[in-house]
Amino acid sequence: MPDNIAVKSIADLPAQVSVSPRSAAESRARYFNTGNAFNVQLPPVPNMVFMDEPRKALSDASPTGLIPCDVSHLMQCPFPATSPLVLAYYGRILGDEELRTDFVASGAVYYVIKGKGVTESGDERIEWDVGDVFVTPGDACQIHKAIDEPAVLWIVTNEPQLAFEHLQVPRAGSAPTDVVHYPSDEIDRQIDLIYKVGRGDDIAGSALIFSSSKQEGSRNVLPTLTVAMNSLPAGVAQRPHRHNSVAISLIIQGENCFSMIDGERKDWAPWATTITPPVSVHSHHNHGEEQAKFLIVQDGGIYYHARAMGFEFIDD
Numbered sequence: 001m002p003d004n005i006a007v008k009s010i011a012d013l014p015a016q017v018s019v020s021p022r023s024a025a026e027s028r029a030r031y032f033n034t035g036n037a038f039n040v041q042l043p044p045v046p047n048m049v050f051m052d053e054p055r056k057a058l059s060d061a062s063p064t065g066l067i068p069c070d071v072s073h074l075m076q077c078p079f080p081a082t083s084p085l086v087l088a089y090y091g092r093i094l095g096d097e098e099l100r101t102d103f104v105a106s107g108a109v110y111y112v113i114k115g116k117g118v119t120e121s122g123d124e125r126i127e128w129d130v131g132d133v134f135v136t137p138g139d140a141c142q143i144h145k146a147i148d149e150p151a152v153l154w155i156v157t158n159e160p161q162l163a164f165e166h167l168q169v170p171r172a173g174s175a176p177t178d179v180v181h182y183p184s185d186e187i188d189r190q191i192d193l194i195y196k197v198g199r200g201d202d203i204a205g206s207a208l209i210f211s212s213s214k215q216e217g218s219r220n221v222l223p224t225l226t227v228a229m230n231s232l233p234a235g236v237a238q239r240p241h242r243h244n245s246v247a248i249s250l251i252i253q254g255e256n257c258f259s260m261i262d263g264e265r266k267d268w269a270p271w272a273t274t275i276t277p278p279v280s281v282h283s284h285h286n287h288g289e290e291q292a293k294f295l296i297v298q299d300g301g302i303y304y305h306a307r308a309m310g311f312e313f314i315d316d
Contacts, residue, residue: 009035010033010034010035010036011035011036012035012036013032013033013035013036014036015030015031015032016030016031016032017029017030017031042075042076043074043075043076044075044277045075045083045084045246045275045277045278046071046074046075046275046277047261047262047264047266047275047276047277047280048071048274048275049266049267049268049269049272049273049274049275050069050088050272050273050274051269051272053067053068053069053090053273054090054113054270054271054272054273056090057090057091057092057113057152057271058092058113058114058152058271060150062092063092063094064092064093064094064097064098064099065091065092065099066089066090066091066099066101066155067089067090067091067092068080068082068087068088068089069082069087069088069089069090069248069273070082070087071275077160078163079159079160079163079164080159080160081159081160081163082160082248082273082275083160083246083248083275083299084160084164084246084299085158085160085161085164085224085246085299085302086156086157086158086160086161086225086246086248086297086299087156087157087158087159087160088154088155088156088248088250088273088297089154089155089156089157090113090152090153090154090155090273091110091144091152091153091154091155092150092151092152093115093117093144093145093146093150093151093152093153094146094150095146095147095148095149095150096145096146096147096148097145097146098143098144098145099143099144099145100141100142100143100144101136101141101142101144101155102141102142103138103157103159103169104138104159104162104163104167104168104169105138105157105158105159105161105162105169106137106138106158106161106162106170106175106176106177106222106223106224106225107135107136107137107138107157107158107175107176107177107221107222107225108135108136108138108142108155108156108157109133109134109135109155109156109157109221109222109225109227109297110128110133110134110135110136110153110154110155111131111132111133111153111154111250111252111295112128112129112130112131112132112133112151112152112153112184113130113152113153113154113250113271114130114150114151114152115130115146115147115149115150115151115152116128116129116130116146116147116148116149116151117144117145117146117147117151118144118145118147119134119136119142119143119144119145119179120142120143121136121137121140121141121142121179122137122139122140122179124178124179126179126181128181129183129184130184131184131187132181132182132183132184132187133181133182133187133210133227133229133295134179134180134181134182135177135179135180135210135212135221135222136177136179137170137175137176137177137178137179138157138169138170138175139169139170139171139172139173139174139175140172140175154250154271154273154295156225156227156248156297158222158224158225158299161224161299176214176215176222176223177212177214177215177221177222178212178213178214180210180212180221182210187208187229190208191206191208191229191231194206194207194208201239204238204239204241204311204313205230205231205232205238205284206230206231206232207228207229207230207231207296208228208229208231209226209227209228210227210228210229218301218304220300220301220304222301223301223302223305224299224300224301224302224305225297225298225299225300225301226245226297226298226299226300226301227295227296227297227298228295228296228298229293229294229295229296230249230284230293230294230295230296231291231292231293232254232257232284232285232286232291232292232293233286233291233292234286234288234289234290234291234292235286235287236286237283237284237285237286238283238284238285239283239313239315240260240281240282240283240313240314240315241281241282241283241311241312241313241314242279242280242281242282242310242311242312242314243278243279243300243303243309243310243311243312244278244279244303244308244309244310245278245298245299245300245302245303245309246275246276246277246278246298246299247274247275247276247282247296247297247298248273248274248275248276248296248297248298249273249274249276249294249295249296249297250271250272250273250294250295251268251269251270251271251272251273251274251294252271252293252294252295253290253291253292253293253294254268254286254288254292254293254294255288255289255290256286256287256288256289257284257285257286257287257288257292258284258285258287259274259276259282259283259284259285260282260283260285261276261277261280261281261282262280262281262282263281268292268294279310281314
């Protein structure tokens with residue numbers, strides 16, 4: 001910076017460079033300070049509900065393809081993103097057609113909203129139906145085929161995480177997950193077990209957490225992604241709480257249900273994707289007459305690893 005340019009504070013300084021670099025490596029150096037590069041303020045993760053995307057995915061007029069829930073423009077992310085580290089899609093597959101996915105991700109999580117079909121990933125093949133959850137590794141492409149009638153999948157990946165680091169897919173055989181399948185009847189059985197055993201008020205809700213033999217130690221489905229089927233009985237509200245991870249949720253079942261996010265009511269809609277921003281105080285409320293169900297994907301694994309989840313109840 002020239003000596004004749006005056007600023008009132010180090011916060012006003014632009015990036016500084018070497019006065020007389022002696023190599024190309026030195027010329028690439030940039031210098032900031034605690035005024036202009038500490039506690040950097042970025043656009044927040046939006047508190048919102050995606051409704052047009054599921055409507056399009058379930059429309060008879062829509063072709064086979066992916067429909068992203070992309071709010072990267074709101075967060076100033078240079079890549080598609082639902083949150084800084086997570087990207088959600090709706091995938092529509094017409095009857096007897098195929099959808100190929102080849103995500104630049106560690107892996108992908110799927111929920112079957114409609115229809116039945118098969119997925120091939122590498123040398124593995126699984127058959128899926130409505131209500132199933134499955135996971136595929138990022139070191140192989142997948143071919144998804146709907147059987148007879150159109151199928152709709154909800155798909156979540158950590159593509160933004162890899163894009164942020166300019167990383168590529170894992171090399172063959174090194175993905176942090178295998179193909180993992182959670183059939184709907186087994187999911188229901190596991191949820192029933194949770195309610196049969198019961199819990200104390202110090203436990204945040206009655207959620208079924210999905211993991212696998214490869215990720216059993218982390219209790220996640222991917223090193224950075226946690227996946228849970230949350231449920232809420234009729235007339236029940238979940239205690240207000242907050243945590244540092246974002247929550248991307250698919251509303252599966254929940255008429256007359258809503259969330260409170262930092263004092264703002266957010267009504268649920270069938271098959272909508274919702275974003276609960278990190279650190280926000282939130283609670284979920286079931287004013288309906290049946291059990292509510294919503295599938296939640298969080299970037300919780302990265303906060304658990306950093307010892308920084310910051311979970312706490314916020315009671316009035």
